[in-house]
Amino acid sequence: MEPTIGEHLARIRRQSTLTQEQLADRAGVSVETVRKLEQGERTSARMSTLKSLAGALGVPTTALMGNAAQAVDRREPDAAPIGLVGVRRALTPVAGLDGQPVAATTAAEPPTVNRVRRSVLAANTIYHANDYAAAITLVPSLLADARALVDATDGDAQLAAYALASQAHQLVGRLLIQLRQVDLAHVAITQALDHARRSGDQVVGAAAVAPMCWLLLRQARFAEAEALAVRTAEQVEPRLSAASPAELASWGFLLMKAASAAVRDARHDDARDMLDLAAAGAHRLGGRPNPNADVMGNDFSTEGVHLMRVEAAVIAGQPDQALALAQEVHRSPQVTPSSRQRHRLDVAWSHVELGQYADATGVLLELRDRAPAWLRQQRYAREIVRSIADGRRRAMSSELAELAALVGCTP
Structure with a gap:
C-alpha cells in the first residue's frame, strides 16, 4: 500500500536532519500539525499546508502526497481533495492535443x-464490509x-470485458455516493452506463441504472429518478414464468x-402499487439467489421489498406503522449489509418520532458496534x-x- 502523507513527511524530514519543531518553524505551521x-492521528492536510511543508523541506509538494484514503473514511477536514486524487485520476484521465494520456x-x-x-468481487466484498x-x-x-x-x-x-468494466464503475459510483x-x-x-450499453447486456445495464437512481434521490431529483427507473424496468421486464434470477x-x-x-415525491399510492408489483417478482424469485448480487449491489428479495415498505412508512410520517412492519422482517442472505443498516436507521428514526429516545439510542449503538465506518458517513444518523x-x-x-462525535454531530 502507498505510504501516507505522514510517512512521507517523516522520512523526508529525517533525511533533512530537521526536528519536528524546526520544520514547523520554517514552514510556518504548528508543531502539533x-x-x-x-x-498518523491525521492522514490529510490542506494543500496550502502541504505546500508550506514541502517548501521548507526543499521538495515538490507531490513528494508529500500519499495515501489519504483513511482520512476520507474518517471524514477528516480537507480529506477529499487529497484522499480521492487517485480515484479522480482513474475516472478522469488527462490527455493532450494528440489524445495521448499525460x-x-x-x-x-x-x-x-x-x-x-x-x-x-474482492472490491465489492471490501465495500460491503464497510472498509x-x-x-x-x-x-x-x-x-x-x-x-x-x-x-x-x-x-x-x-x-464480456465491457460488462466487467461497467460493474467496476458501478462499484466506484456506489462507494462515492456513500462518501x-x-x-x-x-x-x-x-461511465458504467456507457460500458453497459457497449456490452449489450440488459441485466448489466439495468444494474448500472440503479445507482444512478440512488444518486438522483440523493440530489432530490425525484421525478427524474422515478422516470429513469420505470422506463428501464419496462425495457427489461421479463416474463415472470420464464425469467432467470438475474432478470x-x-x-x-x-x-x-x-x-x-415516488414516496419521496408524496405519491404514496403509486409507491405502494410499485412495491406490490415488486413483491410479486420477489415471490416468484423465492429463495433462488441472484448470481450477480455481489458485483451489482442488487439485493432484490422478499425481505428487500419489505424493508422498502418500512422506509416508505417512515417517509409518509407513519412511525407506528414503520415499527410494526419492522417487526415482520425475516432475514434473508440476499440483503446486503448496507441495506440492512439503512433499515435500522429507519427504525431508530421511528423511535425518535414516538419519543422513544432510549430505544433509538440503542439502535444507533448497535450500528456503532457493527458498522462504525458506515455510520460515520450517514447524514441520516447525524439527524x-x-x-x-x-x-x-x-x-x-x-x-x-x-455517537455524536462519531457521526460528526454538534447537538
Whole structure:
C-alpha cells in the first residue's frame, strides 16, 4: 500500500536532519500539525499546508502526497481533495492535443477476464464490509485493469470485458455516493452506463441504472429518478414464468428504486402499487439467489421489498406503522449489509418520532458496534442523533456524546 502523507513527511524530514519543531518553524505551521501527521492521528492536510511543508523541506509538494484514503473514511477536514486524487485520476484521465494520456500507466501483467472478475468481487466484498479506506485504495488499479481488458480484447470477449468494466464503475459510483462525492459519483456511474450499453447486456445495464437512481434521490431529483427507473424496468421486464434470477432481480430492483422516488415525491399510492408489483417478482424469485448480487449491489428479495415498505412508512410520517412492519422482517442472505443498516436507521428514526429516545439510542449503538465506518458517513444518523439530543430533557449521556462525535454531530 502507498505510504501516507505522514510517512512521507517523516522520512523526508529525517533525511533533512530537521526536528519536528524546526520544520514547523520554517514552514510556518504548528508543531502539533507536523506531529499529528507523522504519528498518523491525521492522514490529510490542506494543500496550502502541504505546500508550506514541502517548501521548507526543499521538495515538490507531490513528494508529500500519499495515501489519504483513511482520512476520507474518517471524514477528516480537507480529506477529499487529497484522499480521492487517485480515484479522480482513474475516472478522469488527462490527455493532450494528440489524445495521448499525460500519465500513462502500464499494468504489471496483462489483465484477463478471470483476474478482473476476481478483482471486482474482492472490491465489492471490501465495500460491503464497510472498509471504505481499503476500497478507495483499490479503485485506481481496479479501473485501470478493467479498461486495459477492454482495450486488449475484441469480439465476444470484448463484450464480456465491457460488462466487467461497467460493474467496476458501478462499484466506484456506489462507494462515492456513500462518501457523498456526488459529482464524482456521477462521472463513475455515467461511465458504467456507457460500458453497459457497449456490452449489450440488459441485466448489466439495468444494474448500472440503479445507482444512478440512488444518486438522483440523493440530489432530490425525484421525478427524474422515478422516470429513469420505470422506463428501464419496462425495457427489461421479463416474463415472470420464464425469467432467470438475474432478470427478475434487475427488474424488481428498479421497481423498488421507482417506489423510493415516488414516496419521496408524496405519491404514496403509486409507491405502494410499485412495491406490490415488486413483491410479486420477489415471490416468484423465492429463495433462488441472484448470481450477480455481489458485483451489482442488487439485493432484490422478499425481505428487500419489505424493508422498502418500512422506509416508505417512515417517509409518509407513519412511525407506528414503520415499527410494526419492522417487526415482520425475516432475514434473508440476499440483503446486503448496507441495506440492512439503512433499515435500522429507519427504525431508530421511528423511535425518535414516538419519543422513544432510549430505544433509538440503542439502535444507533448497535450500528456503532457493527458498522462504525458506515455510520460515520450517514447524514441520516447525524439527524437522528441531533433529534435525540434535542428531545431529551436531561444532559446528554456519555454514549450519546460518543455517537455524536462519531457521526460528526454538534447537538
